[in-house]
Amino acid sequence: MKVIPEPVYLEGKAIYVLDQRRLPHEEVYLEIRDIDGLCGAIKSLSVRGAPLIAIAALYGLLLEIMKGTSREGLLTAIDKLASTRPTAFNLFRALGEVRRAIEGGAGEEDIRRLIEHLIECEKKSTHRIAANGVEEIKGGNALTICNTGVLATGGIGTALGIIFELAERGRIGTVYVSETRPLLQGARLTAWELLKAGVPHRLITDNTAAYLMSLGRVDFVVIGADRITLSGDTANKIGSLSLAISARYYGIPFYVAAPVTTVDGGLRSGDEIPIEERDEKEVLEVLGRRIAPQGTGALNFAFDVVPSELITAIITDKGIARPPYRESIGRLLSLSDTELGENAG
Structure with a gap:
């Protein structure tokens, strides 16, 4: 590697x-x-x-x-x-x-x-997340979005850290990387990390994910998180909600991986999460070149929110939260450092 x-x-x-x-x-x-x-x-x-x-x-x-x-x-x-x-x-x-x-x-x-x-x-924290993740996820073909590895965490990674550890154990088939429009973090960053790590992977367009699931070629989806509420609702890169809905329809486990520092204990639900809206140029241009006609505007939400009922489990550095999330996340937040790794489910 x-x-x-x-x-x-x-x-x-x-x-x-x-x-x-x-x-x-x-x-x-x-x-x-x-x-x-x-x-x-x-x-x-x-x-x-x-x-x-x-x-x-x-x-x-x-x-x-x-x-x-x-x-x-x-x-x-x-x-x-x-x-x-x-x-x-x-x-x-x-x-x-x-x-x-x-x-x-x-x-x-x-x-x-x-x-x-x-x-x-x-x-x-990311090493603990990876350790907990390999206990929870059996392996197979993974699907992920955006970038959640070393480049996003400074450690081994959250969702990608779990994938790295599964690969080390010979439990990863292929990692399908959603390109992640408009800034292509999946194509530019996640594929780069997987290539350096020697992990088998294929890049897909964002719109390919649901069809790939329908073909039975995805065994689990794992994403990172930018903010998690006490109810388990999770804000992550735009496109995460679509993946969660598709995964639920096709009966595929959908995991969130994040440190407990991502949990905002002051928010009751995802409706309260502030969603960043970025410059429309990021959508109207690709690598600095405009792709839409002059006069066309764009919406550019950086994140969306996955409702907790679509999440199989939330894998953290302090253990694994399962439904009902308000209780399991609350327990994880209360754990001392000596109790790290216990399962809250």
Whole structure:
């Protein structure tokens, strides 16, 4: 298995971000030296994926501490970072913990240690997700959407991490990768990671998924998540809802894989999840070239919401949540670190 480059890291007085807009053709790192530059990288999707956005933001706060930024300056930086992407919850959870520490009077060294701890926990959580996932999923032909691997998490990955671990055990046939319009994260990023890992895969258009299921060629669907409510409703890349509906119709297990840091305990249902709507140019153009006639507009929702009743199980770093989700997710959120890996079902 070829090594997948570190997607974001802090070195010296700069953050280095693997520019995911330029993959798979170029592996180029952006050198970022301030919060405004980091916010720009997050908004432009140079760095993306709910866990990795949180990690990048935390590195940004570490950089500010290294520069001697005041407590008020750190709070301003937190506000700027929180304004970048509205749906991915890991970002808000991480920033919230740091904000509470600052406002609670924690010293600089305590804040630094907290940030470093949050980064390490976010990275390690994906290995626990993968371990729990291989216990839950027997294997076979997988279908996934968007990118949920190293490039999205900084660890082994969420949904893709499970696929990697199943492949290591010889339990993966073919991974069908939905191209993920309009920005083609499946085609550009997931296929790139699977190729480096030596995992058999085939790229499909987004509209092929239901037909592929009808042919009996999909054994399970596994996706990541950007925000999960206490009821189990899950926001993920646009197109996830269509996959869930099709999987239910054809009797195919549909799994969500995400760390518990993706769970927003303040939301009761998916109707409350803020859904990011991005620039219509992303739909009207492909790789910088316009494909629609001038005068045609577009809708560009970045995410949709999968109702919990369409989800077979939610695989997390603290165990597996099953219906009824309000109870099982609540239990996972209450587990201490010493209880990690227990099944909440």
